[in-house]
Amino acid sequence: MAFTFQSKHDHGRCIRQALATADNICVERGQRFTKIRKLVFGLIWQSHKPLGAYELLPAIKKAGFNSAPPTVYRALDFLQEQGLVHRISSLNAFIGCAHPGHQCSSCFLICDQCELAVEVESDRLEEAINDITQDMGFVAEREHIEIVGKCPNCKLKPILEAAGKNEQ
Amino acid sequence: MAFTFQSKHDHGRCIRQALATADNICVERGQRFTKIRKLVFGLIWQSHKPLGAYELLPAIKKAGFNSAPPTVYRALDFLQEQGLVHRISSLNAFIGCAHPGHQCSSCFLICDQCELAVEVESDRLEEAINDITQDMGFVAEREHIEIVGKCPNCKLKPILEAAGKNEQ
DNA sequence: GATATAAAGTTATAATATAACAATTATTGC
DNA sequence: GCAATAATTGTTATATTATAACTTTATATC
Numbered sequence: 001m002a003f004t005f006q007s008k009h010d011h012g013r014c015i016r017q018a019l020a021t022a023d024n025i026c027v028e029r030g031q032r033f034t035k036i037r038k039l040v041f042g043l044i045w046q047s048h049k050p051l052g053a054y055e056l057l058p059a060i061k062k063a064g065f066n067s068a069p070p071t072v073y074r075a076l077d078f079l080q081e082q083g084l085v086h087r088i089s090s091l092n093a094f095i096g097c098a099h100p101g102h103q104c105s106s107c108f109l110i111c112d113q114c115e116l117a118v119e120v121e122s123d124r125l126e127e128a129i130n131d132i133t134q135d136m137g138f139v140a141e142r143e144h145i146e147i148v149g150k151c152p153n154c155k156l157k158p159i160l161e162a163a164g165k166n167e168q
Numbered sequence: 169m170a171f172t173f174q175s176k177h178d179h180g181r182c183i184r185q186a187l188a189t190a191d192n193i194c195v196e197r198g199q200r201f202t203k204i205r206k207l208v209f210g211l212i213w214q215s216h217k218p219l220g221a222y223e224l225l226p227a228i229k230k231a232g233f234n235s236a237p238p239t240v241y242r243a244l245d246f247l248q249e250q251g252l253v254h255r256i257s258s259l260n261a262f263i264g265c266a267h268p269g270h271q272c273s274s275c276f277l278i279c280d281q282c283e284l285a286v287e288v289e290s291d292r293l294e295e296a297i298n299d300i301t302q303d304m305g306f307v308a309e310r311e312h313i314e315i316v317g318k319c320p321n322c323k324l325k326p327i328l329e330a331a332g333k334n335e336q
Numbered sequence: 337g338a339t340a341t342a343a344a345g346t347t348a349t350a351a352t353a354t355a356a357c358a359a360t361t362a363t364t365g366c
Numbered sequence: 367g368c369a370a371t372a373a374t375t376g377t378t379a380t381a382t383t384a385t386a387a388c389t390t391t392a393t394a395t396c
Binding site: 004005006089090107109111112118120122124125127128129131132133135136137138139140141142143144145146147148149150151152155 | 172173174257258275277279280286288290292293295296297299300301303304305306307308309310311312313314315316317318319320323
C-alpha cells in the first residue's frame with residue numbers, strides 16, 4: 001500500500017519492495033543498477049522525508065565509496081532519469097518515487113513540521129493541468145507540483161496538546 | 169491584459185502598471201516600498217523571464233546601491249512576503265506576480281527554450297488541489313506549481329523552419 | 337529632538353551543484 | 367580470451383545560490 005501520513009507501515013518491507021521494483025525496472029531497460037546507485041537509492045528510501053544530497057555523503061563514505069559531491073549527484077541524476085527518485089525543488093532535496101513506471105501527474109504534499117512528504121496521483125489534477133496547457137498551447141515536459149503545509153498529524157498536535165492542558 | 173506567450177504587448181506600460189499596483193498595495197498595508205525595493209521590483213519586471221538574484225546585482229550596483237547579495241535577497245524577501253514577486257524554485261529564479269492581491273491557486277508555465285514564464289490562474293486546478301489536500305487531511309500553506317516545457321512559439325519554430333527549407 | 341524601530345551596508349561564510357580530467361570497470365566485437 | 371570501446375567512478379577544483387552576524391544609516395514615534 002502506498003505510504004500516507006497516517007499509515008504506520010512496515011518500513012523495512014517498504015524499502016525492500018522499492019529496491020525490488022527499481023531492480024526490475026533497470027533490468028527491463030538494460031540500465032546498470034550499480035552498487036553505488038543502489039546504495040543511494042536505499043539511503044533515499046530510509047525515510048519518507050526528502051533528503052539533501054549532502055546528507056547522504058556520510059553514509060556513502062561509511063560504505064567505503066568516494067564521498068565527494070559528484071558521487072551522490074551522479075547517482076541521483078541516474079535515479080531521476082529512471083524515474084526512481086524525484087527532486088523536490090522547493091527543498092533542494094530528493095525523495096523516492098512512490099509509483100515508478102507510471103507517468104501520471106503527481107504532486108507532493110510536504111509537511112513543514114515533521115518534514116514528511118507524500119506523493120499523490122490525481123486524475124483531476126492531471127485534467128486541470130491538461131486544460132491549462134491546452135488553453136495556452138503549451139507542451140508540458142515535466143512538472144513540479146509541491147504543496148507545503150501541515151500534515152494531519154502535525155495539524156492535530158497543537159489541538160491535542162491544548163486539550164491535554166485543559167484536563168489538568 | 170495579462171501577459172501570455174502570444175501577446176505582443178506594450179511592455180513599458182506593463183511595468184508602469186505593475187509598479188503602480190505594487191505601490192498601492194504597499195501604501196494600503198503600511199509597508200515601505202523603498203527605493204531599492206522599487207528598483208529590484210522594476211528589474212524583475214524588465215522581462216517575463218524568471219531572473220536569478222545574482223543577475224540583478226550589476227544593475228543594483230549601477231544604480232549606486234550596495235550590491236552584495238543580502239541587498240537583493242532582502243528586497244526579494246520583502247517582495248515575496250507582499251506577494252509581489254514569486255520564486256520559481258525549479259529555476260532558483262524570481263518573477264513578478266501577475267495578479268498581486270488575489271489569493272487563487274496559480275501555476276507557472278515555463279518555456280525551457282525562450283525562458284519566458286506565464287502565470288496562470290485556474291479554478292479547476294484550485295479545486296483539484298483542494299480535493300487532494302482534503303482527502304489527505306492536509307492543510308496547505310503555500311504551493312509551488314511549475315510546468316516546464318515548450319511555449320506555443322518555440323513549439324512551432326522547428327516546424328516553421330522545416331517548412332521553410334522545403335520551399336527552397 | 338531623543339528614542340525606538342526598520343532598513344540598508346558590509347564582511348564572511350554556508351549550502352547546493354557542476355566542470356573537467358584521470359582512473360577504473362564493464363561491455364562489445366573479434 | 368583479449369584488445370578496443372564505452373560507461374562508470376574517483377578526484378580536484380570551482381561555480382552558483384543563499385544566509386548569518388554585526389554595523390551603520392534612515393525613518394517613525396513619542
